[in-house]
Amino acid sequence: MKILAAGVIALLSLAVLLDANQAGEKAKYTISEVMVKAHKEGLLKTVASGKASEAQRKELAELYKALSQNTPPKGDAENWKKMTGALAKASAAAAKGDEGAAKSLAKLANCKVCHDKHRED
Ligand code: HEC
Numbered sequence: 297m298k299i300l301a302a303g304v305i306a307l308l309s310l311a312v313l314l315d316a317n318q319a320g321e322k323a324k325y326t327i328s329e330v331m332v333k334a335h336k337e338g339l340l341k342t343v344a345s346g347k348a349s350e351a352q353r354k355e356l357a358e359l360y361k362a363l364s365q366n367t368p369p370k371g372d373a374e375n376w377k378k379m380t381g382a383l384a385k386a387s388a389a390a391a392k393g394d395e396g397a398a399k400s401l402a403k404l405a406n407c408k409v410c411h412d413k414h415r416e417d
C-alpha cells in the first residue's frame with residue numbers, strides 16, 4: 297500500500313511538472329538558435345531600440361517563448377523559468393506594440409547573469 301501511494305504521488309508530481317512546462321510542448325528553437333538569432337544577430341537590440349518592424353517583434357517573442365520551453369545545460373530550473381519567463385512576457389507585450397516592454401528587454405536579457413548561472417563553461 298505504501299509503495300502504491302508513493303507511485304501515485306510520483307505520478308502526480310510528474311503531471312504537475314509537465315503542466316508547468318506547458319504540457320510538454322516542444323520548443324521550436326534550441327537555446328543556441330535563440331542566442332544566435334536574438335543576441336548575436338542583434339534582433340534584441342533592434343526591438344529594444346524601438347525601431348523594429350512588427351514582424352521582427354513577433355519573431356523575438358517566438359524566440360523567447362522557445363527559450364523558456366528549453367531546459368538549460370545547468371543551474372536552477374526555477375531561476376531559468378523566472379528569467380526566461382520575464383523575457384517571454386515582455387517580448388510578447390512588445391510584439392503587440394508595448395514600447396515600454398520593448399525597452400525593458402535590454403535590462404531583462406542580462407547576458408552575464410544568465411550565462412554565469414546557466415551556461416556550461
Ligand atoms: C536567460 C538566460 C540567458 C540570457 C539572458 C542570455 N543567454 Fe546567451 N546563452 C544562454 C545559455 C544557457 C547558453 C548555452 C547554450 C548551450 O550550450 O546549449 C547561451 C549561449 C550563448 C551563445 C553561444 C550560442 C551558440 O551556441 O553558438 C551566445 C553567442 C550568447 N549566449 C550570447 C548572449 C548575449 C549576447 C546575451 C545578452 C544580450 C545573452 N546570450 C543572454 C543563456 C542566456
